[in-house]
Amino acid sequence: MGESVRERLSASLTTASKADRVLANFMLSELSSLPFETAASLASKVNVSEPTVGRFCRTVGYKSFKDLKDHLKQDIGQKPWLVSDRLHDLRDRAKAGEDQLAAGLELEISALVAIYELARSEEWARVVRRLATTQRVYAAGFQTERGMAQILVNQLQYLRDGVQMLDLAGGNFAELLASDPKQSCLVIFEARRYSRLSFELTKTAKAAGIPVTLVTDPFCDWGRDLVDEMFVVPTEFNQFWESTAQMASLANLLVNGVFLELGPKVEARMESVTQLYSQFTGYVGKPVNRTS
Amino acid sequence: MGESVRERLSASLTTASKADRVLANFMLSELSSLPFETAASLASKVNVSEPTVGRFCRTVGYKSFKDLKDHLKQDIGQKPWLVSDRLHDLRDRAKAGEDQLAAGLELEISALVAIYELARSEEWARVVRRLATTQRVYAAGFQTERGMAQILVNQLQYLRDGVQMLDLAGGNFAELLASDPKQSCLVIFEARRYSRLSFELTKTAKAAGIPVTLVTDPFCDWGRDLVDEMFVVPTEFNQFWESTAQMASLANLLVNGVFLELGPKVEARMESVTQLYSQFTGYVGKPVNRTS
């Protein structure tokens, strides 16, 4: 046997048992962080028992998980694999002008940093509390930001009732605008070129007394004095146009905040949403659950 | 203390005793193979005793050699994207365990690095080419990943014709599955718990000869041997559940790739899409454009 760890893992995929396949797949996906894992840590991540990890390594031809790691050392060779080295590598390429894209990486990283700073602000806490407690939560996004609203909504729905996307499908925004302003709030994702809808929606919602949170790019000049909170997410990463990608990260952090705010009581709901999905659609590996 | 492993080791060089200096030097020069070492193996390599290794790690501020290795894992080294010292603050809090979140920042950063590396791969180029040239491009995502598909679709639509979301609204996926496989391709976003739909859709699409690209988390064990390309995006950022946020970044990079592939001819289309939006919806600052 002279193949590399990667090759052996791949080869095992065809023959291996269920647990082994899960392991092999995970290892392949996370090859570069394997050296930091231990049989036990791996086991808990993929939900198998510790001995299964050891046994699997033996079936693919190593003495133990430790032994597998030692071989990994060989075939990682000298390409950079520590995050810091990889980052350096990308940065060097960017400097050398070899890699247009890589130049954007650092910008994207600083956008992330900015978001994590936002998440520590007073305003953030306020929004999170509102998203956790207001009876009806609406999110909107137009053009390319529609997906961001979708992400927020889909996730929040796992945690609580009364969350929905707002769009112009019905021709107006009556769902929100003709509702009790005390029991509603709105989150809008927006970026250049700013849709007239965001603006009109915000104005009308504010006039009705509905709290509005705006997540937008650094160029937005219409929102600041109109909305309750404005979270500015950097969007220029050397790409051909603005990338609002990091807004997804912001949305996830918001959801995480709401989770922490709501506490253990969300578990019941998450459980039941999962069970409903299982019933109507089903998950991989399990048959559709017919609420037996 | 908020410095990286490398920084701490370097700093120790000036003050440390003879054995410690030897250790620090060795570690610095072999930083990337440290995770494979153990206190004992290191000790014998530099001819000191095992406890000396442990003690040294403690003098530079780690609990043990193991602890030092663990920090190496997340260590991203120099941070040129830091415009202020505010991140230090974040990091310190993370170290002190006050701020669960801040620890997630570094994980999220390394996910980004991973994505930018993906964007350099053979497979990536292949997918970009396909997304640029195939007549009909479909994207799907279920549960919380629906928004990711949405993001990809909404952006691609600015660049080219024939791009659409795929969902179960019609009860089947006939749009794609009953179409000419030579002229279609599919991108699926997926993460735990894996929807049965992704799996079935992939299987059927493959059987029909339609190329499938899967963007998923490291735990996915059903796709690897089924799809044409599998992009694995790290998703564990210390949040209460997996965050697929960085998939948005991947989607944006894909779109950017397609833009570069298509070249200047996209401008006309972008212009006309913008103009259509202006006509039917309008932008902030300008009245609805009535195709005067």
Add this chain to the structure above:
DNA sequence: CAATATTTGTAAGTTTTCTTACAAATAGTC
């Protein structure tokens, strides 16, 4: 060059990681 302080190693613990034995669960077969 004592006398003291610091550094380092040895040997015996402690904890962590991995393995083995066996039983329970799951999948395959007639």
Add this chain to the structure above:
DNA sequence: GACTATTTGTAAGAAAACTTACAAATATTG
């Protein structure tokens, strides 16, 4: 649908990795 074979988990034991206590060696200081 019982029977067998395979896979997987539990619990206890072996091995490895790391720590502590203390003594020996090496610096440092007056």
